[in-house]
Amino acid sequence: MEQRIDTCVLPNGMVLLGEPMPGVESVAFNFILPAGVARMPAGACGASNVLSDWIFRGAGPRDSRQLGDALDGLGLHRATSIGSAHVTIGAALESSNLAQALGLYTDVILHPHLRDEKFELARQLMIEELQAVEDEPRQKVMLELRKRFYPDPLGRSNMGEMDDLEGLSAERTREIAGKHLNPRETIFTVAGKYDFDAVRGQLESAFGPNEGRPLSLPEAGSRGPKYTHIRNEGAQVHIGLMTNTARFTDAGYYDARMALSVLSGGMSARLFTEVREKRGLCYAVGAKYNSLKEAAGIACYAGTTPEKAQETVDVIIGEFNRLAQGISVEEMDRARIGLKSGVILHSESSSSRAGAIGSDYYMLGRVRPLDEIKQRIEETSVESVLAFLESNPFEDFTVVTIGPKEVRVG
């Protein structure tokens, strides 16, 4: 497969990246803004969320209603995501409307109205969204887990904290916007059908004159407690476990991904067969890789009955530990094809590619060609994964449970 990456760094530091995809009519773009939850000042956890809503409530020449109408009038499928380092606002659409869409997003980022009365609405909605998580223990357990696993403030909840949201003012959030809607550290990505010269011209003239000040990265503090139980009277015990592993930027990254794939890459992977199939301990069990720039982990979720919760935790931790004792060539082959197949399937979606080239660039300062990813997966072996696990064992778990019954850990 031929693959081209269009790249341009504006004089003010803003990065523009594009990946043309022949044969598609759609285009997807993201503005990756340095306004993630870990970058918010102390006491303002949730400002990222409020801000990502507030900026769409009127910008440039349009009030809130007009802006919503204009965005929908382009047939945009909008997506906003709140991460540790960034707030990403983006959309997928038919390519002929790209220039108009970029014009509206430029207003949203550079000229949002940020009016007081709209602030209150944005804040209230975020408070309600956070309250709703109380009814979603499966989601809540993973949010609580990340908070405790990552050194503070890296693992802050991407939904904010109730006390902070309640104390947040429009003035404070406007200050945060002034600092963090910052072209200097913004990455723009586009994938699908587009004309890079046109995109560059449009964004350069809009964002170029806007200098922005350098932002300091958050200083990472200490990690939270190793085990936390949050009692509720639900039907299930929701279990989250997380252990340290190689970051996206580390040499051991591909070995870590292969190890995870052997554990949880499919129906034949170990967690699934040992926890679910052989022992019938729970319906839902799976582990995912998660990497920030500063630290990375493998996060495992399982939901089970109170009676089976202890055995479920024991078996999961046992499987993580057992991995270092040996992996078969067949397991490696399946893990390898599973990972490679995922690379191919994701490469065909403009939204996926607009996301992937942005995270590659933020993490590595470059975009990995798909052939490089496939080759690096090919190069892993039983020996390389076992050597990785010897120096980076899956141990020292952070565990959170929500439900009517606690477990013992370690």
Add this chain to the structure above:
Amino acid sequence: MEQRIDTCVLPNGMVLLGEPMPGVESVAFNFILPAGVARMPAGACGASNVLSDWIFRGAGPRDSRQLGDALDGLGLHRATSIGSAHVTIGAALESSNLAQALGLYTDVILHPHLRDEKFELARQLMIEELQAVEDEPRQKVMLELRKRFYPDPLGRSNMGEMDDLEGLSAERTREIAGKHLNPRETIFTVAGKYDFDAVRGQLESAFGPNEGRPLSLPEAGSRGPKYTHIRNEGAQVHIGLMTNTARFTDAGYYDARMALSVLSGGMSARLFTEVREKRGLCYAVGAKYNSLKEAAGIACYAGTTPEKAQETVDVIIGEFNRLAQGISVEEMDRARIGLKSGVILHSESSSSRAGAIGSDYYMLGRVRPLDEIKQRIEETSVESVLAFLESNPFEDFTVVTIGPKEVRVG
């Protein structure tokens, strides 16, 4: 856009459909099996789910473990979905492995082992999955809503019923498999990169000799109560509302979709602006179209606080009613581009297309070209939608709430 649909009906009635997608390396396929929840005999609600798991626990020459290994060894991204009429088992993968994948799925459908000891495991997992829904009120409210809205058994829960799951035996489920894993009424679809002659040859020699008996469709009985409150002590009131509208096969289908799009097609749509933006009643509100062959509805979900629940219901129903009083040309334009843009974005994914051509064929007996869909959307107007609403008003809502507080309806 050029678009070709490969079609073949085997002598035993099994339908094969394909849509080639130039420029992709992936392929997605579905076997759409006449084993949906509404087709299960009385007292066996949940048999579809158990069966869809059980058939993968050993088939043809492979035991359960070997089959799981073989599927993962092809890098399949598997997807199973349980619907009213069908159980769909399918996957997306790199196209070079298609023939092997189809070979494994042929075994799963025609030669599953269906051993007793594996049955118990499959059944237990489905029971636990159903128990887990007790902790997911947002999902539960919509399942309970469908049950009451559609004439029984059409709206049966696609997760089964606890009593039925507990009473289900291996023998009974094996009988059901014999009847419902039935090539005669199976639709096979493939989209992406594939060779139709090769696919047809392979499936014809595997499925062709298998005749199958004609299946009768379920007889639709009565609808459930108009309002049901399920009390829990959660933080929110979860509200589900559903009202009758044009089926996929009805002349009014595109007008119904446009009406829904005006109500809930984007940030500028009425439900969002009236319920969320102007009144701040709840964070999550949205309505979706749902069509069976026999009946169709628009299902609306909202999650809010106990204090705001009554007003939320009143405003939502008010917006549904108000639609017939007038729609602006601008609203129609936005709804139209929103729907068309969705058509384009979904047309680029092999999994989406493998799903769409199957549901088109089941509903209409043919696949709608994308240009036809776009043209039919173009042809709608304020007048056509209002005329549709006059003869098909959004009224007579079925409502279910879950939470600490009831509401009054109507």
